[in-house]
Structure formats: C-alpha cells, structure tokens
Amino acid sequence: MIAEIGHFALGLALILACAQAFFPLAGAARGRVLWMNVAEPAAVGQFAFVAVAFACLTYLYIVSDFSVATVAENSNSALPLLYKIAGTWGNHEGSMVLWVLILSLFGMSVALFGGNLPPQLRARVLSVQGMIAAGFLLFIVLTSNPFLRLVPVPANGRDLNPLLQDPGLAFHPPFLYLGYVGFSMAFSFAIAALIEGRVDAAWARWVRPWTLAAWCFLTLGIAMGSWWSYYTLGWGGWWAWDPVENASFMPWLAGTALLHSAIVTEKRDALKSWTILLAILTFSLSLIGTFLVRSGVLTSVHSFANDPARGLFILLLLGVAIGGSLFLYALRAPRLKSGGLFSAISREGSLVLNNFLLAVGAATVFIGTLYPLFLDSIGGDKVSVGPPYFNATFVPLMVPMILVMGIGPMLSWKRADLAGALSRLKLAAAVSIVVAFAAFIFATHGSVLAYGGIALAMWLLAATLIEFADRIRLFRVDWRDSLRRAAALPRAAYGMTIAHAGLAIVIAGITVSSAWRIESIQVMRPGDSVNVAGYTFTLNGVTETQGPNYTANQARFTVTQDGKPVAVMLPEKRLYPVQGMPITAAAIRTNGLFDLYATLGDKTGDGWTTRIYFNPLIPWLFGGAVIMFLGGLVSLSDRRYRIGAPTRKRALAAGARASA
Amino acid sequence: MPYKYFLPIALFIGIVAILMSGLWRNPEKLPSALVGKPVPQFDLPPLPGLEDKKRGLSTADLEGKPVLVNVFASWCIPCKVEHPLLMRLKESGVVPIYGINYKDKPEDAARWLNELGDPYQRIGADRNGRVAIDWGVYGVPETFVVDAHGRILHRSVGPLTSSDLEKTILPLVKASQP
Numbered sequence: 098m099i100a101e102i103g104h105f106a107l108g109l110a111l112i113l114a115c116a117q118a119f120f121p122l123a124g125a126a127r128g129r130v131l132w133m134n135v136a137e138p139a140a141v142g143q144f145a146f147v148a149v150a151f152a153c154l155t156y157l158y159i160v161s162d163f164s165v166a167t168v169a170e171n172s173n174s175a176l177p178l179l180y181k182i183a184g185t186w187g188n189h190e191g192s193m194v195l196w197v198l199i200l201s202l203f204g205m206s207v208a209l210f211g212g213n214l215p216p217q218l219r220a221r222v223l224s225v226q227g228m229i230a231a232g233f234l235l236f237i238v239l240t241s242n243p244f245l246r247l248v249p250v251p252a253n254g255r256d257l258n259p260l261l262q263d264p265g266l267a268f269h270p271p272f273l274y275l276g277y278v279g280f281s282m283a284f285s286f287a288i289a290a291l292i293e294g295r296v297d298a299a300w301a302r303w304v305r306p307w308t309l310a311a312w313c314f315l316t317l318g319i320a321m322g323s324w325w326s327y328y329t330l331g332w333g334g335w336w337a338w339d340p341v342e343n344a345s346f347m348p349w350l351a352g353t354a355l356l357h358s359a360i361v362t363e364k365r366d367a368l369k370s371w372t373i374l375l376a377i378l379t380f381s382l383s384l385i386g387t388f389l390v391r392s393g394v395l396t397s398v399h400s401f402a403n404d405p406a407r408g409l410f411i412l413l414l415l416g417v418a419i420g421g422s423l424f425l426y427a428l429r430a431p432r433l434k435s436g437g438l439f440s441a442i443s444r445e446g447s448l449v450l451n452n453f454l455l456a457v458g459a460a461t462v463f464i465g466t467l468y469p470l471f472l473d474s475i476g477g478d479k480v481s482v483g484p485p486y487f488n489a490t491f492v493p494l495m496v497p498m499i500l501v502m503g504i505g506p507m508l509s510w511k512r513a514d515l516a517g518a519l520s521r522l523k524l525a526a527a528v529s530i531v532v533a534f535a536a537f538i539f540a541t542h543g544s545v546l547a548y549g550g551i552a553l554a555m556w557l558l559a560a561t562l563i564e565f566a567d568r569i570r571l572f573r574v575d576w577r578d579s580l581r582r583a584a585a586l587p588r589a590a591y592g593m594t595i596a597h598a599g600l601a602i603v604i605a606g607i608t609v610s611s612a613w614r615i616e617s618i619q620v621m622r623p624g625d626s627v628n629v630a631g632y633t634f635t636l637n638g639v640t641e642t643q644g645p646n647y648t649a650n651q652a653r654f655t656v657t658q659d660g661k662p663v664a665v666m667l668p669e670k671r672l673y674p675v676q677g678m679p680i681t682a683a684a685i686r687t688n689g690l691f692d693l694y695a696t697l698g699d700k701t702g703d704g705w706t707t708r709i710y711f712n713p714l715i716p717w718l719f720g721g722a723v724i725m726f727l728g729g730l731v732s733l734s735d736r737r738y739r740i741g742a743p744t745r746k747r748a749l750a751a752g753a754r755a756s757a
Numbered sequence: 758m759p760y761k762y763f764l765p766i767a768l769f770i771g772i773v774a775i776l777m778s779g780l781w782r783n784p785e786k787l788p789s790a791l792v793g794k795p796v797p798q799f800d801l802p803p804l805p806g807l808e809d810k811k812r813g814l815s816t817a818d819l820e821g822k823p824v825l826v827n828v829f830a831s832w833c834i835p836c837k838v839e840h841p842l843l844m845r846l847k848e849s850g851v852v853p854i855y856g857i858n859y860k861d862k863p864e865d866a867a868r869w870l871n872e873l874g875d876p877y878q879r880i881g882a883d884r885n886g887r888v889a890i891d892w893g894v895y896g897v898p899e900t901f902v903v904d905a906h907g908r909i910l911h912r913s914v915g916p917l918t919s920s921d922l923e924k925t926i927l928p929l930v931k932a933s934q935p
Contacts (some may be wrong), residue, residue: 374765416773423766430762471775677872 100165103153104244110146111234113139117227121220133216136223140208143230144201151198154243158185163254166247167191173256173675175646183267184257190243192270197233199278221289229281232414240407256675265325272318273345277383279311280352284380287373288422291429301363306733308359312352313729319345320722331681331696333710338487343466344386347459351379354455357448365445365510366436377426381419440512447505454498461490499553503560525559543612550608558601565594592732599724606718615711622704630711633657639705647671652697668697687716791909797891801881805863814855814881819907823933825854826901828889830861831869833897839916843876852930856880859889859897902926904933
C-alpha cells in the first residue's frame, strides 16, 4: 500500500511539473498574470508530492519491505538502521527520487522567497525548473520506478553494496546532488534570461548565491568522496582520476568558473553571454555526472545494452536539455550586449584568464574521461586513460591559474596597475621561494615538482593574506583603525580570503602527501615489527570479530616511537556474507600534520599481508577542502544576499540595463 | 548573424553524433556470418586446475540438444554483469550453458568461478583466443544459441539482459527442443 501511495505521488508530481512547465512560460509570453501565478502553487505542490514519495520509499527501506524490487536488491534486514536509510539513495532508482526531491525543494524556495524577482523572470525560471522536473519524473516513472513490486517476495534482500556501508559514503550522494541540482538554478535563470533577452546586474546577483551554494555542497561532496576512497579502498590514495570522480569534478571546475564570471557580470555588466554559456555548461556537466555514472555508460557504450530503454531515455533527456539550451543560446546570445569595457590588465582581465584556464581544465578532464568511450564508439581499441594523462595535462594548467589567483584580487576593476600589484606581492614571492628552499634543504628526497608545488601553495597563501592585510591597511594605520576596517569588510571578501587560503592548504596537502608518502608492504607474522618513518609498527596478532552484518579479521598493531608507545591501531578486513564481498577498513591515526595508516590484507602462509603508510599533510588536504566550503558559506551569508537582489528599477537607473 | 554563438551547439552535436554512432555500431544483436551455419570445428582442453571437475569443450559436445555457448573471461567487467543471470538460468535447468574461457589465466578463471559461482556444465580454455576467432567473437561476453544439430541459431554480443533471454534466446531454445 505504501509503495502504491509513493508511486501515485510521483505521478501527481509529474502532472504538476508539466503544469508548472507550461502555464507560467505561456503566461509570461502573453502577459497573463493568472497563468504566471500557476507557478507558485505548482512548485509547492510538486515538492509536497515528491516528498511524500521519498518518505514512502524511505519507510519501505526502514521496514525492509522486500516485496519492493529496489529494496530487495539493495537492502537487507540485518543492515544497521543508518544504512537502511542510506540505502534509499544507494541505488539508481532511489537516487533519482532524491535528485528530484532536491530539485523541487529548490524550485519551491524560488516560488516562496523569490518575491522580489520581477514576476516574468520568476515565472520563466520556475517554468524551466518545471521542465527539468518533468523530464526527471518521466524518466523515473517510465524507466526507473523505485516502487516496482516483486513476485515472489524474497525472504531477505541482497544487501546494500558493502562499499556503501560507510558513514562517509552514506552522505556523499546527497551533498553531490545538492551541488548538481543547485546548478540547475543557475541554468534555469540562464534560460529564462535568454528567453527574456536580457541579463543585468540584478539577474547576476540572483544567480550568484545559488551558484555559490551549489559550489559549496559540491566541494564538500567531492571532498567526502575523496576522503572515503582514502580510508576505505585501502591503497592510501585519495584521487585516481576515475571516470566517476571526474564526473563530479567537471561540474565543479565549470561551476568555479561560473562563480567568478558571475561576479564580473554583476559588478561590471560584462561577460554576459559567457556567463550564460557557463551556466548552461555547468548544469549540462552536472546532468552528465548524474546520469553517466548511474547508467555505467562510462565504462563502456555496451552498458547501455543492459537496459536499452533507460539508456535511450537518458540520451534523449540529455539531448533535449543540453542541445535545446545550446540552440537557444546560439539564437539569443548575440542579442546580449555587454556594457562594461575593461583593459587586459584589470580585475576583469584576471577573472577572464581564470575562467579560460578553468574551462580548458574542465575540457581536458572531459576529453580524458570520454576518450575511451569515443575510441570504443568508432570501433577502436579498448583503452583507459589514467593519472599520467591528467597529471601531464591538467596539472600544468593549474600552475598559471594559481599564480594569477595570487595577483587577481590585488588588481582594480577596469584598468589596473600590474607593477604596483606585483611590488606588493614581493613578500609573497620571497616567502614562497624561502619555504620551497627550506623544504629542499630539510627534506631528504623530492622532485622539482614537489618543491614547485610547495612554492605555489605558499605563494597563494601569502598573496591571499597580503591582499587581506592590504584591505584593512594592516601596519599602515593604527591597529584599531585596521580592526574597524576589518569589521566593515563585507562577508563576501572574507569568503574569498578563506576559500583561497583553503585552496592553498589543499595544494600543500596534495604536494607533500604525494611527494613524501612512505609505503611499506610486507608479510608479517604476529610479533613481527616494521619500521616506517621512524615509527615501529608491531603486529600483536589477528583476531576474528563480529560486526552487525559482517565478520572481520582485526589486526592489532602497537605503534611506538623511540620505544615510547604512540598508538594502538586496529585495521580490519571485513567480509559481508550476503554479497560475499571483502572490504578493507583502514586504521588511521592522525595528528593534523600526518597520518599513520595501516591496512590488513590476506593471510599469506602463516603471516598476513599488511600495508603501512606514512601520509604527510594528508589532513591538510581534507581540512583545506572543508575551509573552502566554509569560505563559500561565509560569502553566502553576505548581507547583500540576505536582503535580496536590487530591483530592476535601481539597476535601470544605474544605466546597467543590457538591451531592450 | 554571428556564427561563433553556434560553436557550442555544433560541438555538442559532434560529440553526440560520435556517441550515437557507437550505439548503432554496437547494438545488442550483431549479424554474424555464422548464424544458420554449423559451429566451427574445435577441441578445447579443460581449465588447468579444474580438469577433474569440469571437462573441456569440443564440437562433438554441441550435438544432441540445444545449448548456450557463452564466451567469458575473468577480466571482463560486463561478464560480471551478466553472471547472475547465467546462474539463475543454470538453476532453472532450462538449457545447459557451456563456457569458452577467453584469453584468461587459468588461476584467475578458477578464482572467478569459485567466488561468483560456476554456471557452466563444461568449460573450454581458449588461452590464445584462436577458437574464439573461428567463432567470430570479437569481444567478451558473447553468447551463442546452438541447436540440437550443432548449428548456430543466434548470437548475442555484450552482457545478456533478462529481456534478451526471455524475448529471444529462450523461445529459440524452446522451439529447437525435440
């Protein structure tokens, strides 16, 4: 009964989404207020029905109703409650419902809180949101119904993939989706602007907080996924340029570019058609990220054959959404006239360069991710594109970007004094060279790349801090005056400083952890010791333990340094009997500067294979990502966003109006 | 009209065209020169290490009753996808499944079968892939329906789906059962 209610609610949400897609758009075109007013109740109702459907599905997972096919395939009665709930979105069908739930939540918030938007713009934005929702709901109802019943009812379920039974991964998809779906708002605003034929500062100010929020969530989602692969996959690495990882990284790169180009559109009334194009591309990449990961098409075109109906629908949906919006762009974008002129050396100029590098970076990742698929399509060999490609193409692109990141914020709008900015950054350059040189002296081994990475990270950190000090005139005026200036700075400025500093910390973490990682793989018998980076790991023994739904071999390592005990580490190798899948659970001991990392492998003869790593600065990598997320949040809390966008009238009076 | 604004859509169409051509190139069914013809002459040894449990596969084994011949390898991900379906088919006992283990290390193949289950009545080890060439196999997995007279009735490329099985393969097997 519950399943049928959920199914029915999805159907009703679909009908409302169709109404929301059609009436407001037609009403805005013909000036019928009544039709435009359909948007609001439709958006609220759509959210309500999708929420009912999602609640039904979650309930079915919690009570382990195995008469429902997705529950039987992705859950088990022995599963802990947290993972029963997480199982709701730990599969294709459920994750699609979560996607639409978030989409309709965002749509509803525009309907409820978008009162200060021009009514026509609001109607069109909501209509585009309705179209996206209708496409997804149709997809769910026709090809991915999560409420499908199963006859005969199995006695127990086939369990959630043990890899997903982890707190990090349980909440990784919701955050990724908050990011992906958040970009749908920028997309809807972009399409609405194309239909209206105008983009102005008010528009950009509305788009920015949505983009920023989406960016924050995506940053955190990617960091969580990376953290999860670090401690679960048991190989000590955190990023493998895997297609699934790339699928979330591409929208992040494009979204980061969008975030910055929207600033130029808001502040300087320039880069309009580029911002619109980025908004379309960012959401397109989000769609590709959502679908292609789920459909498995990234592994091979053949995987569409697993479920041809679903594959065809996905292609159709992507074709209509991306192709349609790019076509609209081709027709309408030429009409968007940009106002603000600027010279190459200016804040705008540096943001254009940043956008260019980010876009090329995203394209590089895109090519590397889809190249095997292309080759397969034209009948070539099966190949896989691995880290060497990305390290050789993507990394060099980021070097100039980070150099410019240090300089850009120092430049003024319109026309800037590059020599002046550089002279203020002399200190940053000096600090970065000194630190890199110190690393060269003290670290025993390392490549030129590693010292270069350290110099870059220091450069960015120092330049970011100098820029902040500059703003509050630190040491140049009385400290009380500086403090007053600091208090008066907008939160957006703090957000930038925090996020850029966070990136510097991430870069330091990436560089140091990949250059100075120590790895030791060996067979150990109980009583054996191994020395890694000055720490002695002694294997006391391996015992069998029992988890809620798995059995495990648990190793006990005593770690000592110069004879003094430091830690006891308990890595496990778990076996989940339902799927017969072994999982390594690494033991990690961190002190904020480095991680000691141990995993237990297979039994070999009378000993055990063990892997022990010394991972320096890995905590900075994840900590830095969290700092970037926090920087985004701080910026999001800026007063300008809370009091809402300026009205079009004021924008008009300022002469910022784009075109008639 | 400024043509540069059409660049994104042109690029997009190009990408889609390439991917679509891939879809049409590799549809579920591929015509095979062998359909309707007798199976090629071959004699494959059993998997080393499993000799006592599982016999090899040769042309002579394919006569007498309709069978499925499934070409698989432990290194092939789509094989893993179709594997549960084969296990279910084996449990149902409708039609025997014979395996050709394609370009695989024997110990890997044995481990694969041990871990995931073994749906095959017989397995021939085709280590260098020569026999697979005679069958016209160009990728794994592929599945052939062979009738009681040793003729190939149908060839399916890529992982089997339950709709393939129900709509095409099982009706063919039923029709050719004596």
